[in-house]
Amino acid sequence: MDASNTALRPSDGPAGQAPDAKRPIDWVNLTTIAVVHLLGAAGIWWVAAVQFSWATVGLAIFWYLMCGFAITGGYHRLFAHKAYKANWLLTAIHLFFGAASVQNTALKWSADHRVHHAHSDTDKDPYSVTKGFWWAHIGWVLRGGREVDLGLVKDLEKNALVRFQHRHYILLAVLSGAVVPMLIGLAWGDPIGALLFAGFTRLVLQWHATFSVNSFAHLIGSRPYDPESTARDSWIVALMTFGEGYHNYHHKFPSDYRNGVRWWQFDPTKWVVWSFSKVGITSDLRRAVNAEKYKLATALKKAQEAAAAAAANASATASAASAAASEAASNAARAAKAATSAPAPGPSL
Template structure:
């Protein structure tokens, strides 16, 4: 009796409309692939309309309405609303509300596409199955007041047949007589690719790539995702600085959406392009670099700390030097026995300093030794000479910029 109940409960959670769109669309595309040749003109049109749809999502749904990273004129808002609707991913109002919850509750059960629930769930599962935990609330008062957002939301299901399916078909049909090709490739296949390219930001960009700004959350920079989504793949940056109209800040990084918004700004269609202070961006990047270097540092063997070395009198040093090769440099007693035969200047130069203070000779009197030599010598410390000897280099060159992790 429990099994039918569980099945009924599961079926009640299925988002049937989404399931239909996400399965029937590629299925029709597959049929077209088998029955209708892909013409070069149709391929180019499909790619162009893919870019148009993707910019509607990235520049419109995402950076304008979800994050308010710039202001758009009324004509540009209507254009972006139509371009975004052609991607058939829901209305701006629905899309932005969910995305704000994602940012506010990233990697928690309140995140509507929580990456912690697995790659498949974050990619598409969240759209097919209603969650057992309602996504966390987010402030959408601005979306409720936005005339364009509410207009598109109200007429969404009337708009998508026109811009999602009709327009790409009509252009190919009237343009070069490829009605079926326009329908199968510029409509169905384009929508399928736009869907899964966008979904990659929720899935792949939370699993693969780098975390150059903060690794506490799952969002990562992923170049392949950036290629697919007109620059959205620099996701680690975006989660750190979501109000920035850019996703990529370096000149060589691929972010056409940034270029599109900047062009709109130059044409007077957009204004108040928001950027996060460069100083703060550099702080985040530096912190992650230091964290990586800290791991390298922790794997390196360092000299014994001064406080852990025995303090030895001059007489005791003389007595011990008679039994093993000890040399004083900068107030430290060093056992150079294992190194004497490797000394570039020859064994005799080292042995001639046994039981003596070789600071002057080592620090330029005979030869100005390199940082590498100072680092190596510091690893030979076995004691500290007591009484009045100046410590020229108590810290080896390799330790001067040592990273210290502060608690609290």
């Protein structure tokens, strides 16, 4: 996904530019992220030491799943890449739980992500891994001095639900991410646990799952479709992110509604979108053509490079052996010459 992320808001600055380590710290984002992590730790303490409730744990898991799908299936594949179409109800659900994910509005998230794909691995990439693991994972969120170019998402602004979420994002984030879980927790007498564990502990885990697409999925794994990209296919990241870990494929074919294209590859987002298409909730699922052709071409290129390297090594070895043989022959010739030119021993007395 690769997936992009912003905490609460982007900072001001030149549109379309990626931040770097020289830009000022965004104290709003830094403070928000720090406080959320502290409250997330408090959630673990509450469940472990104060009041354990299976209902609270179940709510946290449900909220994690819904928010995770809102990012992968909604923000990423539906809005940023328009890989499929969804009816108004699913769109509204994506926007509600997307706000609970506290990764900015669908408009700003998608704009950043489109820049990431258009300028991947360059200075214009907002979260380029070429600036290091920490920068790609979370460092870019903590620096200010730039703004999101909403001119890149004019198509999304036509959607009234997307515009509504954009205008009322902070309110929706607080309601969906904290207030609603707390109110649900009242049903079994654990509103504080629901707020802390389903609200903040869940959010910390979800943030780092999303962050991992920008960091780990650009450093660990294979590159079967595009060996020039830093994006990699990682089943480990896929497990953490509802299928977003097949990132090399995604960067080569970003408009495909799938990330894991094989039936056995773990991509629950793909399975949900496909299943919804059978009952009319989603439609116009886009699929890449000739994907296997690119994979075979990459494999052939790697084989050719390996063969060339082997030939070069063999040539170097042969040259070294020839040089050694020549030197040995030369040494032998010098030894023979020295032996024949040596004076004969005189008579013994």
